[in-house]
Amino acid sequence: MTQGKILVVDDQESIRKLVSMHLRKRGYEVFSACDGHDGLEKALEHHPDIIVSDLMMPGMDGIELCKRVKADKEMRETFFIMLTAKGKIEDKVQGFDSGADDYMVKPFNHHELLARVDAAMRIRLLQKELRSLSDLKDEFLGIAAHDMRTPLTVIKGWCDLFSDNLLGELTSEQREAIAGIGQQAALMLDLINDLLDVAKIETGKVQLSLSRCNVKSIIDDYLHAQALVASKKNITLVNNVPDDLEPVWLDPERVGQVLNNLLSNAFKFSPEGATVTVSAARNGNFIEVSVADTGVGIPPEDVDNLFKKFVQVSSKATRGEKGTGLGLAIVKKIVELHGGKVRVKSKMGEGSTFTFSLPIEKRKPSESQGTKIDKNLALSEN
Ligand SMILES: Nc1ncnc2c1ncn2[C@@H]1O[C@H](COP(=O)(O)OP(=O)(O)OP(=O)(O)O)[C@@H](O)[C@H]1O
Ligand SMILES: [Mg+2]
Numbered sequence: 001m002t003q004g005k006i007l008v009v010d011d012q013e014s015i016r017k018l019v020s021m022h023l024r025k026r027g028y029e030v031f032s033a034c035d036g037h038d039g040l041e042k043a044l045e046h047h048p049d050i051i052v053s054d055l056m057m058p059g060m061d062g063i064e065l066c067k068r069v070k071a072d073k074e075m076r077e078t079f080f081i082m083l084t085a086k087g088k089i090e091d092k093v094q095g096f097d098s099g100a101d102d103y104m105v106k107p108f109n110h111h112e113l114l115a116r117v118d119a120a121m122r123i124r125l126l127q128k129e130l131r132s133l134s135d136l137k138d139e140f141l142g143i144a145a146h147d148m149r150t151p152l153t154v155i156k157g158w159c160d161l162f163s164d165n166l167l168g169e170l171t172s173e174q175r176e177a178i179a180g181i182g183q184q185a186a187l188m189l190d191l192i193n194d195l196l197d198v199a200k201i202e203t204g205k206v207q208l209s210l211s212r213c214n215v216k217s218i219i220d221d222y223l224h225a226q227a228l229v230a231s232k233k234n235i236t237l238v239n240n241v242p243d244d245l246e247p248v249w250l251d252p253e254r255v256g257q258v259l260n261n262l263l264s265n266a267f268k269f270s271p272e273g274a275t276v277t278v279s280a281a282r283n284g285n286f287i288e289v290s291v292a293d294t295g296v297g298i299p300p301e302d303v304d305n306l307f308k309k310f311v312q313v314s315s316k317a318t319r320g321e322k323g324t325g326l327g328l329a330i331v332k333k334i335v336e337l338h339g340g341k342v343r344v345k346s347k348m349g350e351g352s353t354f355t356f357s358l359p360i361e362k363r364k365p366s367e368s369q370g371t372k373i374d375k376n377l378a379l380s381e382n
Contacts, residue, residue: 004121005046008032009039009053009065010083015106019052019083022110023117036060040068043075049124050117055084055095063098070099077127079120083108135203142199145192152192156185187322194326197257198309201333208251208337210362215280215287216241218252222259223278229264233319234272240279241289248287249362254334261327262291262354268317269352270295285360286340292353298346306344307332331356 006028010016013034020030031046033039035057043051051069055062062082069075079102082095087105095103102116159182161167163175170178200206219241230237259278266276270293280289295318298306302313312325328342331354335342339359346352 003027004049004124005029005031006050006052006117007039007042007046007048009034009036009042009051009057009062011035011054011057015054018110019113022114023052026114026117028117028121036062036065036068039065043069043078047075048078050079050081050120052081052083052113052117055082055086055091063094066095066098066100077124079124081116081120083113138199138202141195142203145195145199149189149192149196152185152189156182156189159185191324191326194324194330197330198326198333201330201337206254206337208254210249210251212247213250213252213255214247215245215250215255215289215358216243218250218255219259219278219280219289222256222263226260226263226267230267230276233267233270233274235267235270236273236275238275238277240277242280245280245287246282246360248358248360250338250358251334254337255358258331258334258356259289259291261331262356265327265354266291266293266295266352268319268321268323269293269315271318274351282360283357286357287360288355288357290353290355292351294351297348297350298344298352299348300346303344303346307342 003026006023008016008019008023008030009032010019011034016032016034020032023030031042031048033042036053037060039051039053040060042048051065053062053065060068062084066080066082069078069080080100081102081104082100083104083106084091084095085106092103102120104113104116159178162170162178163182197206220239223237223239227237263276263278270276274294276294277292278290279292280287282288296315298313298315302315305311305313307328309329310325311329312323317323332342335356335358340357342354342356344352344354
């Protein structure tokens with residue numbers, strides 16, 4: 001019975017055959033490759049659970065192979081075992097530094113090798129189980145969120161009818177109560193739309209509609225739309241985007257969503273009278289857009305966690321504005337789908353600058369959308 005796939009990479013045929021034979025006898029499905037290049041090709045083709053690789057090989061060595069495998073989104077969970085004659089401490093450290101998960105020195109004892117491979121395979125199986133549970137959770141969340149949207153929209157619709165006096169005159173108390181219900185329904189709808197977005201992006205359902213666009217005109221439109229929100233908090237909105245930026249391949253609606261999320265954070269985490277500045281410039285093959293505020297800032301220890309789902313760090317909204325911690329997770333995913341990156345610079349008490357980059361040239365889908373994609377779990381939006 002096959003228990004998993006293993007790729008054996010070694011330039012010495014005798015070792016390759018010996019290791020493969022032991023693994024096959026154990027019940028594993030085994031592929032082999034004669035050097036790093038061959039190993040990389042076979043890994044891409046067969047998606048092994050484990051790679052057992054020699055270190056010194058002509059052309060691409062085991063260290064480089066390991067780095068490439070670990071840098072690839074599709075393959076980085078592959079368990080990488082170095083099997084090499086190089087047994088010094090510094091060799092082992094170099095192996096682990098390149099991303100290896102285990103290290104064995106030749107000449108090897110095959111009982112030990114099999115025990116280590118079995119242990120690695122147990123980890124791989126647990127990893128896969130976790131991944132499928134997480135996918136299931138996303139699917140469930142997406143379906144639940146989707147099904148809540150319709151009743152909420154109806155509740156909001158009734159509230160609007162009451163507020164507009166279309167169902168008769170209301171007393172001021174009744175009007176206040178209806179307005180409260182309407183606001184809460186709107187908040188829940190926002191949350192649900194965010195949840196659906198996250199689930200759709202994570203399950204690979206989001207396809208960008210790319211067109212060659214002028215970043216400035218998109219920013220101008222969104223800043224115009226946000227001017228009223230800014231003015232309610234007496235925030236000065238500065239548009240520093242030059243007219244002569246190269247057009248960029250992007251999905252205008254999704255990039256607008258990125259801008260809206262960054263602007264809403266800048267407003268939320270800035271006091272009355274603050275300034276929010278949007279700027280953009282070319283940097284190499286990318287256009288970089290920044291949203292800078294003069295708000296509360298983010299503690300350095302929180303910066304690494306900001307982009308995770310449902311994370312709200314210690315910086316607090318200045319007027320108790322609400323949120324769920326999904327905005328930046330969505331921002332990061334949308335920017336990465338475009339082939340760009342997001343970064344943040346912040347100083348407590350002085351403000352924060354969020355910058356995202358967008359490649360000027362159109363990316364191939366594999367370059368820009370190389371995240372885990374499981375179309376079977378795609379959610380329906382109908
Ligand atoms: N411009 C900013 N200044 C200071 N802190 C910020 C800023 N932007 C984000 N943060 C911090 O990062 C956290 C995560 O931001 P994110 O946009 O993901 O969530 P949120 O704004 O709290 O909720 P949501 O966007 O889902 O409504 C925020 O709760 C806040 O603590
Ligand atoms: Mg937010």
